[in-house]
Amino acid sequence: MYSRRVSSDRQCASPHHCDSAQLTSSVNATSATEPLLSVRGVTLRYHTKDHLITATYRVSFDVLESDRFVLLGPSGCGKSTLLKAVGGYMQPVEGEMLLNGARIAEPGPDRAFVFQEFDQLLPWKTVRDNICFALTASGKLQRRDAVDRAMHYIDKVGLTKFAANFPHTLSGGMKQRVAIARAMASEPDILLMDEPFAALDALTRERMQAELLQLWEETRFTVLFVTHSIPEAIRIGNRILLLSAHPGQAKAEINCPGIDEVDAEGKPLSDRIQEMLFDRIVQQGEPENG
Amino acid sequence: MVSTSIDRPDVFHDIAGTEIDVVERPLTAWQRIYDNGAVRKTVLLVVLALIWEVYARALGNPLLFPTFTDTLAALLSAIVSLELPEAAAYTLSLLIKGYLAGLAIAGVLTAFASVSRIGADLLQTLTAMFNPLPSIALLPLALIWFGLGDASVIFVLIHAVLWAVALNTFSGFRALSPTLKMVGRNYGLSSTGYIVWILIPGAFPSILTGLKVGWAFAWRTLIAAELVFGVSSGSGGLGWYVFENKNQLLIPEVFAGLLTVILFGLFVENIVFKTIEAKTVQRWGMAS
Ligand SMILES: Nc1ncnc2c1ncn2[C@@H]1O[C@H](COP(=O)(O)OP(=O)(O)OP(=O)(O)O)[C@@H](O)[C@H]1O
Ligand SMILES: [Mg+2]
Numbered sequence: 001m002y003s004r005r006v007s008s009d010r011q012c013a014s015p016h017h018c019d020s021a022q023l024t025s026s027v028n029a030t031s032a033t034e035p036l037l038s039v040r041g042v043t044l045r046y047h048t049k050d051h052l053i054t055a056t057y058r059v060s061f062d063v064l065e066s067d068r069f070v071l072l073g074p075s076g077c078g079k080s081t082l083l084k085a086v087g088g089y090m091q092p093v094e095g096e097m098l099l100n101g102a103r104i105a106e107p108g109p110d111r112a113f114v115f116q117e118f119d120q121l122l123p124w125k126t127v128r129d130n131i132c133f134a135l136t137a138s139g140k141l142q143r144r145d146a147v148d149r150a151m152h153y154i155d156k157v158g159l160t161k162f163a164a165n166f167p168h169t170l171s172g173g174m175k176q177r178v179a180i181a182r183a184m185a186s187e188p189d190i191l192l193m194d195e196p197f198a199a200l201d202a203l204t205r206e207r208m209q210a211e212l213l214q215l216w217e218e219t220r221f222t223v224l225f226v227t228h229s230i231p232e233a234i235r236i237g238n239r240i241l242l243l244s245a246h247p248g249q250a251k252a253e254i255n256c257p258g259i260d261e262v263d264a265e266g267k268p269l270s271d272r273i274q275e276m277l278f279d280r281i282v283q284q285g286e287p288e289n290g
Numbered sequence: 291m292v293s294t295s296i297d298r299p300d301v302f303h304d305i306a307g308t309e310i311d312v313v314e315r316p317l318t319a320w321q322r323i324y325d326n327g328a329v330r331k332t333v334l335l336v337v338l339a340l341i342w343e344v345y346a347r348a349l350g351n352p353l354l355f356p357t358f359t360d361t362l363a364a365l366l367s368a369i370v371s372l373e374l375p376e377a378a379a380y381t382l383s384l385l386i387k388g389y390l391a392g393l394a395i396a397g398v399l400t401a402f403a404s405v406s407r408i409g410a411d412l413l414q415t416l417t418a419m420f421n422p423l424p425s426i427a428l429l430p431l432a433l434i435w436f437g438l439g440d441a442s443v444i445f446v447l448i449h450a451v452l453w454a455v456a457l458n459t460f461s462g463f464r465a466l467s468p469t470l471k472m473v474g475r476n477y478g479l480s481s482t483g484y485i486v487w488i489l490i491p492g493a494f495p496s497i498l499t500g501l502k503v504g505w506a507f508a509w510r511t512l513i514a515a516e517l518v519f520g521v522s523s524g525s526g527g528l529g530w531y532v533f534e535n536k537n538q539l540l541i542p543e544v545f546a547g548l549l550t551v552i553l554f555g556l557f558v559e560n561i562v563f564k565t566i567e568a569k570t571v572q573r574w575g576m577a578s
Pocket of ligand 2: 079194
């Protein structure tokens, strides 16, 4: 099975993100032992009319502050379900989930979601009010401060000209940008993103990935990012959890340098991930996946 | 298979330059007028009024079918004498009372249905039972229970409004996208806040449909109740006005009363509700 060694050894495993990893670890020098989000042996089940469906089985992982933690796995392996549970929308039947040391009991504004669907914005509010509402609804900010902060984040995602537009007048990519701005504006402890770019065309997706990384460079938020695309996982993540097919079980948790790095045997990271995910013949000298 | 063996050369075309006669040209004044729906409908109305006038004159029997001009004259004098405005105001006040009471009860029922399964079952069963029952059919019973007077009319009005609004609102809540519901629950709103700021605006397209249908039922029911059971009280509304004038064989006044009913119905359905729709559902891009 997967050993503890890798998860404790989270220092700079790659040249690419070396500086940021160091920065992160120095910022969190005191809390390095305390993960921001800790998922321990979580099993999640759905009740349907005549079935009990196990979506994930005894999944464990830790997300540290400023992590770009990616959940990667084939379709139907329970990634969205895990994220929903972290969001507080469903309770595990086994195991526990702790955010800042407290058990996650219900949805709350300390976590912010970005979904895959374009219909996640409130259609009856303008772009600006969508973001403001997220800030004032919980009583976090007064209206005026909320407007300022909303405009700041709208600017960050490059939509200042569209602040007064209603969502239905925006393109899909713009809607996703608003959703990201909204999630970031509420300055949550952790951002939960469920395939936010999956419904976009390839070009837009690429650009949005770059923008997300740029935003991360600026604010160093913590994000838990779900995807079923290996290239996207490698691009976005600094840490990747691989989940097996249905029911989802953790197969491996690996560091990611941010590029499709070629290892000593000349095998690119994406191929190694592919092998781990789909259990194809593991070749000799394959690193810790046994 | 065969096509691969046929050798098709590349083809290049010259694009037509200046010889295309119309690339872009403003429409003629006549085309623009004809494109305007309001203009077309006004013309139709004028034609219908003309046909009415000509037919009534040819018939020459004002007791059966007064001319358009007589009707207009009756309408004007009834307005000037305040008879018609008073009747309309009375009808309207009844309607508003019944409508608001219906909405309030629908709100309670929907809230109950949203929080419990029994409530949902109750709402669905009651709606299935009572929705097919024309409200006016309840009036005789209401007259026994509440006596002659406004209370009976309001009772049937509530029945007319309640089911349409409750059912539409509830199904609107149900149909709200799960993503939007999750977003709403993420905001840390209180449960009333969640209903007011997320559920109601999210379900507004179906709520508006419910309001429109409820209005249409209520308006027709009210006029019918006043007409048939106009006896219900001394002072009367529009239906009563029509009923009274028929008894006195003042047929142009009867027509004037009916015209008022039509005009008022048109006003609410085509101006009030259209405006609400334009300001909300259409502006938000939620129109179905
Ligand atoms: N609401 C639900 N009721 C019952 N079963 C569900 C429900 N949602 C998901 N499941 C089941 O749980 C399992 C995991 O679903 P989930 O949506 O978490 O997968 P996923 O990894 O997000 O897949 P994808 O990449 O396609 O989004 C699937 O087998 C699915 O059938
Ligand atoms: Mg999913």
